[in-house]
Amino acid sequence: MSAEKFQNPVVRWIDHRLPVFSMLDHEKYDYPVPKNLNYMWNFGVLAGMALAIMIVTGIVLAMSYTAHVDYAFESVERIMRDVNHGWLIRYIHMNTASFFFIVVYIHILRGLYYGSYKAPRELLWILGVVIFLLMMATAFMGYVLPWGQMSFWGATVITNLFSAIPIVGDSIVTLLWGGFSVDNATLNRFFSLHYLLPFVISGVVVLHIVALHRFGSNNPIGIDASGPQDTISFHPYYTIKDMVGIAVFLLLLAMTVFFFPNAMGHPDNYIPANALQTPAHIVPEWYFLPFYAILRAVPDKLGGVLLMFGAIAVLFILPWLDKSPVRSARFRPLFRIFFWLFLIDAILLGYLGGKPAEGIYVTLSRIATAWYFLHFLVILPLLSMFETTKPLPKSISEPVLGSSGRSA
Amino acid sequence: MAKSDKTQNPAKGDVQEPGRRDFFVVATYAMAGLGAAAVAWPLIDQLNPAADTLALANIEVDVSKIAVGQSITVKWRGKPVFIRHRTADEIARANATDITGLRDPQDDVARAEKPEYLVLVGVCTHLGCVPLGQKTGEVRGDYDGWFCPCHGSHYDTSGRIRKGPAPTNLEVPPHNYLSDSVIRIG
Numbered sequence: 355m356s357a358e359k360f361q362n363p364v365v366r367w368i369d370h371r372l373p374v375f376s377m378l379d380h381e382k383y384d385y386p387v388p389k390n391l392n393y394m395w396n397f398g399v400l401a402g403m404a405l406a407i408m409i410v411t412g413i414v415l416a417m418s419y420t421a422h423v424d425y426a427f428e429s430v431e432r433i434m435r436d437v438n439h440g441w442l443i444r445y446i447h448m449n450t451a452s453f454f455f456i457v458v459y460i461h462i463l464r465g466l467y468y469g470s471y472k473a474p475r476e477l478l479w480i481l482g483v484v485i486f487l488l489m490m491a492t493a494f495m496g497y498v499l500p501w502g503q504m505s506f507w508g509a510t511v512i513t514n515l516f517s518a519i520p521i522v523g524d525s526i527v528t529l530l531w532g533g534f535s536v537d538n539a540t541l542n543r544f545f546s547l548h549y550l551l552p553f554v555i556s557g558v559v560v561l562h563i564v565a566l567h568r569f570g571s572n573n574p575i576g577i578d579a580s581g582p583q584d585t586i587s588f589h590p591y592y593t594i595k596d597m598v599g600i601a602v603f604l605l606l607l608a609m610t611v612f613f614f615p616n617a618m619g620h621p622d623n624y625i626p627a628n629a630l631q632t633p634a635h636i637v638p639e640w641y642f643l644p645f646y647a648i649l650r651a652v653p654d655k656l657g658g659v660l661l662m663f664g665a666i667a668v669l670f671i672l673p674w675l676d677k678s679p680v681r682s683a684r685f686r687p688l689f690r691i692f693f694w695l696f697l698i699d700a701i702l703l704g705y706l707g708g709k710p711a712e713g714i715y716v717t718l719s720r721i722a723t724a725w726y727f728l729h730f731l732v733i734l735p736l737l738s739m740f741e742t743t744k745p746l747p748k749s750i751s752e753p754v755l756g757s758s759g760r761s762a
Numbered sequence: 763m764a765k766s767d768k769t770q771n772p773a774k775g776d777v778q779e780p781g782r783r784d785f786f787v788v789a790t791y792a793m794a795g796l797g798a799a800a801v802a803w804p805l806i807d808q809l810n811p812a813a814d815t816l817a818l819a820n821i822e823v824d825v826s827k828i829a830v831g832q833s834i835t836v837k838w839r840g841k842p843v844f845i846r847h848r849t850a851d852e853i854a855r856a857n858a859t860d861i862t863g864l865r866d867p868q869d870d871v872a873r874a875e876k877p878e879y880l881v882l883v884g885v886c887t888h889l890g891c892v893p894l895g896q897k898t899g900e901v902r903g904d905y906d907g908w909f910c911p912c913h914g915s916h917y918d919t920s921g922r923i924r925k926g927p928a929p930t931n932l933e934v935p936p937h938n939y940l941s942d943s944v945i946r947i948g
């Protein structure tokens with residue numbers, strides 16, 4: 355990398371010894387991006403932004419938060435009432451957690467629809483699923499920190515999942531708790547890990563991006579760029595497009611923070627934790643509901659736990675379940691129908707996870723759970739064998755510029 | 763390493779014996795692995811209950827003031843413990859149950875040293891919620907014992923699981939009678 359391209363002598367001096375400016379420049383101008391990306395490609399940047407907001411607000415919250423069973427609830431109330439702008443910072447942290455999941459779910463669905471998990475992007479996809487798992491662990495432990503009734507009972511139910519493991523289950527649960535129930539030791543270690551994991555996530559995000567830049571972004575057509583006429587530079591074209599998405603994201607986030615800050619939370623978490631009384635109806639945070647529905651759909655304890663974790667595990671092997679060489683759903687008429695059915699199924703599971711486990715809800719949960727696994731384990735493999743796909747365009751430019759596609 | 767062995771000792775011919783060097787390599791890795799495990803263990807085991815947590819592990823309860831048919835809840839190791847002074851009818855029903863068909867078959871006599879007082883850990887064996895049925899007026903489920911609202915487990919008057927997802931009976935904590943009316947739990 356030649357440092358001569360920089361005008362500023364200080365920049366040039368630094369870049370010669372530590373080529374950070376060259377690296378940034380390289381990402382901004384030299385990195386070719388398909389020219390046909392739509393707004394679905396905004397959500398990666400939005401997820402990164404949500405992570406940054408979580409880390410900044412979290413570090414500030416930690417300055418006034420006390421991780422002790424006797425003080426945690428009150429320290430959060432103090433943040434809400436007495437600490438300058440504490441209410442704002444906490445509401446941003448709380449609601450950005452929800453927005454983070456909305457953004458990541460759309461990001462994942464984008465990948466499912468356009469086949470972004472297929473070769474050569476399998477590891478990129480798997481790193482994404484790792485980030486998703488880490489996010490779930492982080493959010494779960496964060497929700498325990500305010501030490502309300504939902505914090506306590508959510509922690510109790512979720513840690514008890516591990517007691518389903520034969521033989522060593524109970525010892526594992528005792529190890530997780532550091533005692534004989536969810537208690538001070540549990541709260542302390544959850545705080546420690548809640549502080550740590552977002553930085554682990556940041557590390558995996560870096561790997562995710564390294565893997566992305568190996569082959570570049572997929573695109574709505576799902577075919578590889580055939581040359582420079584199919585790509586444009588990231589800056590200024592996609593930085594501008596991302597700004598539009600960021601503006602909308604921040605607008606919606608601000609609206610929620612200022613006008614509906616508790617809409618996505620549960621009122622019971624404003625009742626201090628009580629180890630002797632379980633709330634009448636316990637539910638996890640909304641973003642866990644589909645998985646919670648799968649857990650409860652199975653009448654057997656171990657079976658329920660295995661299926662719940664299995665629902666995420668199938669995502670890891672997805673690149674090998676869907677072997678169709680055509681990536682984008684645009685050219686896969688049947689796959690497209692099943693994609694939308696899957697989305698409906700996932701939303702239905704989310705709805706059922708929030709309902710009491712009785713009567714018709716249980717039956718529906720079982721059907722929806724069965725469909726979830728059928729989709730991945732049976733339908734996708736069969737489709738990739740028998741589906742007749744539509745003809746692919748010759749290049750990214752062709753559908754827009756006519757058959758030559760070269761005039762670009 | 764094995765390769766360099768081979769090139770340095772062409773006299774040995776084509777047959778590759780595991781050389782001394784290979785042995786050293788394997789032994790070194792094994793020692794390093796043991797060392798790593800030895801260092802990891804304290805880091806993991808510190809997660810287990812600390813000495814003071816273990817030391818707080820027993821309590822004494824005077825049960826003489828519980829009226830017949832009433833229950834009290836005490837806290838032991840951070841968990842609720844149910845003590846129910848059972849009525850004659852409840853005891854009779856617990857004994858009359860044919861245990862062969864139960865999910866976790868256990869006789870009532872094996873669960874209550876003195877049949878009047880039933881001592882249970884008030885934690886559902888499914889995923890750890892506290893079942894209802896302690897206070898008068900609370901639902902007690904289909905078998906008049908306890909009912910867990912979280913995912914619908916029904917326990918009978920002996921605290922045995924009868925219906926719902928819980929795999930085992932409500933646990934009877936280790937306890938003994940210090941006198942006729944004082945129980946030591948833990």
Ligand code: HEM
Nearest residue numbers: 408409412413415416419444451493496497499500549552
């Ligand atoms: C992946 C990023 C993160 C996620 C998804 C996340 C999620 C959450 C959630 C869901 C809560 C509960 C909010 C509530 O109901 O009150 C919470 C609380 C908290 N988080 Fe985070 N968090 C993240 C990063 C961080 C970081 C980096 C810190 C820095 C130490 C932090 C510190 C805290 C503190 C002190 C609380 C307790 C105060 C409160 O409840 O508002 N978080 N977090």
Ligand code: FES
Nearest residue numbers: 886888889910913
């Ligand atoms: S915790 Fe009691 S039924 Fe699930």
